Amino acid sequence: MARVLINFAHPALEKSRVHSQLLRVVKNIPGITFNDLYEQYHDLDVDVAREQKLLEQHDIIFMQHPFYWYSAPAIVKQWIDLVLEHGWAYGHTGKALQGKYFSNIITAGGAEQSYQPDGHHGHTVHEFLLPFIQTAKLCNMHYAAPFVIYGVHRQDISDIQEDTVQLKQVLERLRDDKFDLTPLPGLENLRQILQLPAQTR
Amino acid sequence: MVYLAAAIVFVPLAKKMGLGAVLGYLIAGIIIGPSLLGFIGREGEDIMHFAEFGVVMMLFLIGIELEPALLWRLRSSILGLGGLQVIISAAAIAGIAYLVGQPINTSLALGMILSLSSTAIVLQTLNEKGWMGTSAGQSAFSVLLFQDIAVIPMLAIFPLLAGNAAADAAPHSASLRDNLPGWAQTLVVLGAVAIIIIAGRYLVRPLMRIIARTRVRELFTATALLMVVGIAVLMNLVGLSSALGAFLGGVVLANSEYRHELESDIEPFKGLLLGLFFIAVGASIDFRLIMEQPWLIMGLVVGIMALKGIVLLLLGKIFRLSTDQNLLFAFALADIGEFAFVLLSFTSQTRLMSKEMTAMITAVVAISMALTPLIMLLYEKVIQPYYTRSEVKAEREADEINEKNPVIIAGFGRFGSMTGRFLRANGINATILDLDSDRVDALHNLGIKVYYGDASRYDLLVAAGAKDAKMLIIATDHAEQTLEIVRMAQRYFPHLQLLVRAENNEDTFELMDLGVLHIYRETVDTSLRVGVDALRMLGGRAYRSERAARTFFRQDERTLKGLSALRDDKKQYISSMKERIDEMEKLISSDRVKTWLDEGQGWDPESLRDEIRGEKIDEE
Numbered sequence A: 001m002a003r004v005l006i007n008f009a010h011p012a013l014e015k016s017r018v019h020s021q022l023l024r025v026v027k028n029i030p031g032i033t034f035n036d037l038y039e040q041y042h043d044l045d046v047d048v049a050r051e052q053k054l055l056e057q058h059d060i061i062f063m064q065h066p067f068y069w070y071s072a073p074a075i076v077k078q079w080i081d082l083v084l085e086h087g088w089a090y091g092h093t094g095k096a097l098q099g100k101y102f103s104n105i106i107t108a109g110g111a112e113q114s115y116q117p118d119g120h121h122g123h124t125v126h127e128f129l130l131p132f133i134q135t136a137k138l139c140n141m142h143y144a145a146p147f148v149i150y151g152v153h154r155q156d157i158s159d160i161q162e163d164t165v166q167l168k169q170v171l172e173r174l175r176d177d178k179f180d181l182t183p184l185p186g187l188e189n190l191r192q193i194l195q196l197p198a199q200t201r
Numbered sequence B: 001m002v003y004l005a006a007a008i009v010f011v012p013l014a015k016k017m018g019l020g021a022v023l024g025y026l027i028a029g030i031i032i033g034p035s036l037l038g039f040i041g042r043e044g045e046d047i048m049h050f051a052e053f054g055v056v057m058m059l060f061l062i063g064i065e066l067e068p069a070l071l072w073r074l075r076s077s078i079l080g081l082g083g084l085q086v087i088i089s090a091a092a093i094a095g096i097a098y099l100v101g102q103p104i105n106t107s108l109a110l111g112m113i114l115s116l117s118s119t120a121i122v123l124q125t126l127n128e129k130g131w132m133g134t135s136a137g138q139s140a141f142s143v144l145l146f147q148d149i150a151v152i153p154m155l156a157i158f159p160l161l162a163g164n165a166a167a168d169a170a171p172h173s174a175s176l177r178d179n180l181p182g183w184a185q186t187l188v189v190l191g192a193v194a195i196i197i198i199a200g201r202y203l204v205r206p207l208m209r210i211i212a213r214t215r216v217r218e219l220f221t222a223t224a225l226l227m228v229v230g231i232a233v234l235m236n237l238v239g240l241s242s243a244l245g246a247f248l249g250g251v252v253l254a255n256s257e258y259r260h261e262l263e264s265d266i267e268p269f270k271g272l273l274l275g276l277f278f279i280a281v282g283a284s285i286d287f288r289l290i291m292e293q294p295w296l297i298m299g300l301v302v303g304i305m306a307l308k309g310i311v312l313l314l315l316g317k318i319f320r321l322s323t324d325q326n327l328l329f330a331f332a333l334a335d336i337g338e339f340a341f342v343l344l345s346f347t348s349q350t351r352l353m354s355k356e357m358t359a360m361i362t363a364v365v366a367i368s369m370a371l372t373p374l375i376m377l378l379y380e381k382v383i384q385p386y387y388t389r390s391e392v393k394a395e396r397e398a399d400e401i402n403e404k405n406p407v408i409i410a411g412f413g414r415f416g417s418m419t420g421r422f423l424r425a426n427g428i429n430a431t432i433l434d435l436d437s438d439r440v441d442a443l444h445n446l447g448i449k450v451y452y453g454d455a456s457r458y459d460l461l462v463a464a465g466a467k468d469a470k471m472l473i474i475a476t477d478h479a480e481q482t483l484e485i486v487r488m489a490q491r492y493f494p495h496l497q498l499l500v501r502a503e504n505n506e507d508t509f510e511l512m513d514l515g516v517l518h519i520y521r522e523t524v525d526t527s528l529r530v531g532v533d534a535l536r537m538l539g540g541r542a543y544r545s546e547r548a549a550r551t552f553f554r555q556d557e558r559t560l561k562g563l564s565a566l567r568d569d570k571k572q573y574i575s576s577m578k579e580r581i582d583e584m585e586k587l588i589s590s591d592r593v594k595t596w597l598d599e600g601q602g603w604d605p606e607s608l609r610d611e612i613r614g615e616k617i618d619e620e
Helices: A018-026 A048-056 A074-083 A130-138 A157-175 A190-194 B002-016 B021-032 B044-065 B068-073 B075-099 B104-115 B119-129 B135-167 B182-202 B204-214 B217-237 B242-253 B259-284 B287-292 B294-318 B323-333 B339-349 B355-401 B416-425 B437-445 B458-463 B479-492 B505-513 B524-537 B542-566 B570-589 B606-619
Strands: A004-008 A032-036 A060-066 A101-107 A147-149 B407-410 B430-434 B450-452 B471-474 B497-502 B518-521
Touching: A004 A018, A004 A157, A018 A032, A018 A060, A018 A101, A018 A157, A032 A048, A048 A074, A101 A130, A147 A157, A147 A190, A157 A190, B002 B021, B021 B259, B021 B355, B044 B217, B044 B242, B044 B259, B075 B104, B075 B135, B075 B294, B104 B135, B104 B294, B104 B339, B104 B355, B119 B135, B119 B323, B119 B355, B135 B323, B135 B339, B182 B204, B182 B217, B182 B242, B204 B217, B217 B242, B217 B259, B259 B355, B287 B294, B287 B355, B294 B323, B294 B355, B323 B355, B339 B355, B407 B416, B416 B430, B430 B437, B437 B450, B458 B479, B471 B479, B479 B497, B479 B505, B497 B505, B505 B518, B505 B542, B524 B542
Parallel strands: A004 A032, A004 A060, A060 A101, A101 A147, B407 B430, B407 B471, B430 B450, B471 B497, B497 B518
Antiparallel strands: none
16 A cells, blocks of 8 residues: 555646656656646546545645645645545544645745745745644644745756755655654654654654 | 520429429429420420439439448338338239239239339428438338339339230330340349449449549549449340449449549539439420320329328338328328339330320329429428427326426437436426427337427417426527527517527527527537547646636637627628638737637746746846
C-alpha cells in the first residue's frame, strides 16, 4: 500500500511554470499516488466513493495547488465539501481518517518575508492555512507542516529545479515506512525534514 | 422542344397545387398528346421507346442503391410482405381474368403485370410528404423493392407463357434466340444474366480504376453511359428487357467504390428521360378508346385498385400495422406501376395479348398512376385528420383523471426521447405528442403516455393541457412543422416557455425571427464534445479543453445572434457572413499570442510576473 497521496489541483497548468516542473518529477516517484483533480473531474463532479477509497488507502495526504487568494483553486473546496462526509470523515462515527497526516504543497507568488505580520500580506502562510488545519483536526488527522515554495513569480529555472529536487527528497523520505512522522506538525516548512538527522522509529 | 416546354409549364404548376412532379409530367403528356391538343402525334410511341431508356436508368440507379446490407435488414418485410403482396394480388387478378374468359397464359401475365405498383410515383410522393420514416413508408418501400426484383423472374417467365402464342407469330426482331425452343430461350436469358454479373464483378472495377486515373470527368460520365447502354443492348440481343439488365448491373456495382460517382453521373440523364417517359405515358392514354368504353375502363381501374387495396389492407393487418398506417400503406400501393408498361411492351412483342387489350390495359395503368398522387392527397386531407382527431378524443377522457403535466414534448424521436427520458428520470412528467402512430403504440405498451397527432393543431395542444402547462419542448424532425407549432403556440398559448430544436443555422435564424429565445441546434453539443475529446487525446488538459468548448459555444451563439439581426438584407448577410469568417480567421490566427478562447485571465500569472520584473528593474 502506498503511503503518500497527492491530490493535485491547477485549473490552468499550461500557464504554470513551477507546477508543471514539479509534476514531471512528483508523478514519477514510485510508491506515491498522484491524483490530478481537474483532469479527473473537468466538470467538477467529484466521484466521492473513489476519493474516499483513495484516502483510506494512504497515511499521508497532500493537497498540491497554487496559493490562490490565500487559499486554493475552486475544485479543492468542492473536493473538501463533497468527500469529507459527515459520519465518515468527522462526527461520532466518522473515524475513517483517524491518525492520518494531512498537509498542503503550495506555491505562493509573494516572497517569504512578505508573509510576515509586518510584511505585504500581514500574516504567515500558516495563519492563512487555518481552514485546512482545522479541517484536518475535525477529521481526526494531524496537520503536518506545509511544503511552501515562495516567490514563484521571481523564480528562474535554476530556482525551480532546486525546489523540485527538494520536494522529491521530502516525498521520498515520507514514503519510507521507517520514517517517524510524529515531529511533522511541529515544523514550519516541510522541507525542514531534510535537515533532521535520518531517523527511525 | 414541345416536350420540354410542356414540362416546364406543367411540372411547377402541379407542384404548386401539391400534386407532385410525376402527375405534372403526366398531365403535360395528356394535354400535348394526340387526344387533346395534338402537338405531338403518333410519334409519341417512338418517343416512348426512347424515353423507356429513362426507366432503364432508373432501374440501374435503384440497383446501385440496393446495398446487400439494407436488403438483409429488411429481409422479413421484403420477402414476407412483398412476396405475399405480389403473389396474392397476381393470383387474384389472374383468377378474375380467367373467370371472365381470358386464356390462362394471358390471365397469368395480366395478374403479374397488374400486381406491381409504381416505384417512381409512390417513393416520390412518400418522400415529398415526409412519410418515408413511418412504418407504412418502410413497409411500402419493402414491397416496392420486392416488386422491383420480382420483375426479373416475370420477364424470364413470359417467354415460357408465350411459348404457344409466339410459335405462330412472325419473328419481329433479330434476336439471338428466335429459333430456339422455350427452355433454351430461358437458358439464354439466364446466361445473359450471368454475363452481366460476372462482368460487373471482375471487369468493371479495373476499368473504372483506369478511367478514374485519367482524371477526366467527362470520360467517367461517358463510361457510365456506355455501361448502361451496353447492358441494354446485350439484353435486347437476347430479347430481354434492358431495364432488368440495368437493374442487375446496378446491384452488381452497388458495393463498388465508384458507386456514388456513377450515381451522380447517371442521375441527370435519368431525371430528364424519366420525365419524358411520364409525358409519353400521358400522351399514350388513348382517350378515344376511353370514350368508347368509359365504364369498362373506369370499372377496371376502380376494380383493380380496390382489389389490390383490399389485399394490402389484409397484409397490413397480418403484419400488425396500425389502422391509419395500414390505410396509408394500402392507398400508396394500390396503383399499377411503370413496370407494367415495360412488361406490356414485352407481352405485345411476344404476342401474349392482343393490340386492343394492350392499349386498354395501358390506359388503365396510366389512369391508375395518375390517380395515385390524388389518392395520397385524399389520405392526407381526409383520413389522417380523422384519425388524429378520434385518437385524441379517446385519450382525452383518460387525461382528465391524471393531473396536468407542466411539460409538453412535441416529437419523441431520437431527439425528444432523450430529453423526455431525462426529465422522467428526474421525476418530471411530460405529455408527449408524436406523429408516428406505431411508435405511439409501442410507448403506450411501455406505460408512457403518448398522444398520437400533429402538435401544430390547436385542439391537440389544448387536449395535451397546453393551457395549464409551463413549457413546450418542440423536438420534431421537420423544420416546417417545428415552425408551425411555434407559431401556433405563440398565438394561442403565449404563456408557454418554448424550447425548440433546430436542425441547422437556417432553421435557427427563422426561429430567431419568430422571437424564440431557447433554440437548440441539434448537433452542436455533440460536435464540441468530439472537439474536447480530440483536444484531450492530443495532450490537452481536460478542464481547459472543456472550458474552451464552452467558450467557443458561447462565442458561436453570439455570432449567430449578430448574424440573425443582419439577415433581413440578404446581401448584407452574405457579406457579413464573409466578414465573420474573416474575423474568425483573424481570431484563430491570433490564438497563439493571446487566446480568445481563454477567459480564465485570473489564472494567468503573466501580468504579475511582468509587474514583478518591473519592480526588480526599479530596485536595481
